Amino acid sequence: MLTNSRDDTADFLITKLREIDLPFVRLNTDELQDSTRLSATQSTSDLVIDGRVYAADSFTHIWLRRPQPLTLRLSSDPAENSHVHREWAAAVEGWLARIPPPRWINHPAANVSASYKIEQLFRAERMGLCVPDTLVTQSFEEAKRFYDFHGGGIVIKPITGGYIERDDPNADTVIYTQVVSSEKLSLFPAGIACPTLLQQRVRKKCDVRVTILDEDLHAVALTAIGSSAGQPLDVRQNNFIDIDHEPIKLPDVVESRIRDYVRSYGLRFAAIDMALDDRDTWVFFELNANGQWAWLDLAGAANIAGSFLKTFRRCDDA
Numbered sequence: 001m002l003t004n005s006r007d008d009t010a011d012f013l014i015t016k017l018r019e020i021d022l023p024f025v026r027l028n029t030d031e032l033q034d035s036t037r038l039s040a041t042q043s044t045s046d047l048v049i050d051g052r053v054y055a056a057d058s059f060t061h062i063w064l065r066r067p068q069p070l071t072l073r074l075s076s077d078p079a080e081n082s083h084v085h086r087e088w089a090a091a092v093e094g095w096l097a098r099i100p101p102p103r104w105i106n107h108p109a110a111n112v113s114a115s116y117k118i119e120q121l122f123r124a125e126r127m128g129l130c131v132p133d134t135l136v137t138q139s140f141e142e143a144k145r146f147y148d149f150h151g152g153g154i155v156i157k158p159i160t161g162g163y164i165e166r167d168d169p170n171a172d173t174v175i176y177t178q179v180v181s182s183e184k185l186s187l188f189p190a191g192i193a194c195p196t197l198l199q200q201r202v203r204k205k206c207d208v209r210v211t212i213l214d215e216d217l218h219a220v221a222l223t224a225i226g227s228s229a230g231q232p233l234d235v236r237q238n239n240f241i242d243i244d245h246e247p248i249k250l251p252d253v254v255e256s257r258i259r260d261y262v263r264s265y266g267l268r269f270a271a272i273d274m275a276l277d278d279r280d281t282w283v284f285f286e287l288n289a290n291g292q293w294a295w296l297d298l299a300g301a302a303n304i305a306g307s308f309l310k311t312f313r314r315c316d317d318a
Helices: 008-019 029-035 078-096 108-113 117-126 140-149 252-264 294-298 304-313
Strands: 036-040 045-049 052-055 134-137 154-157 196-200 204-213 216-224 243-247 269-277 282-288
Touching: 008 294, 008 304, 029 036, 029 078, 036 078, 045 078, 117 134, 117 252, 117 282, 134 140, 140 196, 204 252, 204 304, 216 252, 216 304, 252 269, 252 282, 294 304
Parallel strands: none
Antiparallel strands: 036 045, 045 052, 134 196, 154 196, 204 216, 204 269, 216 243, 269 282
16 A cells, blocks of 8 residues: 555555455555665565565555655755655665556556546547537637637636645645636736636536446446535535435446546546536546545445455455
């Protein structure tokens, strides 16, 4: 379990692993200096974690969860510190590289290939999924034409994850999907514009979170409770307050295309954001190769932890 010391989802799954006495090792990458030693030759490579020795083939599965940069107690020389960080990273990553790719959930290279939203949308449409009309631009003129074409019905969202970490965690910022009004459009660009993602607004009956792990697929409908305003633009904005969580069955053709889409990236795990619109069309928004999922289990709408346990029990992989 390759993660960090503050990962609540890892904590949640660990309680399930302990309930069935399934052996595991948690490696918090931010604490490597205190917990880990490495010894390698041209023919062998051992990682010592909390006093126990592991070879690369010691593990049947490796869950790439949420590793964070190593925190080191070093000298006052920034250049030297940078060098030591690089040496640590190269040593540990070299050891990890000896683990066969099929054992990873997911292999880092697969995560990277699946991380570009613009390419995701292109691939999804090519593979038969319904994708909202999308424009990434730095041009006010292009943005205005897009706005007019959709009768003002467009939204703006980040191209990346949209989470800004600051030195003070209480000052962190989450960028949510927002409606683009004519007033906001007139502010574009402010100075030299960075590439901006605009998208046709989808009138949603419900949002749908699809989580896949190997052959298991969990689809959960996220629907506003008692709101006269209808489905919110971004269900995350109020931390899923007043959002009903219910399992939902995807149409066979949509499920088949989603599975093919995930496999096309070489992923074993993926979290996909979709919606069912007011015309009963299943709309694809994006894929997160390392998305959150524990909240769906805690809401009683899925058993994704059970899928992990089933996968971890299998030892017949490469």
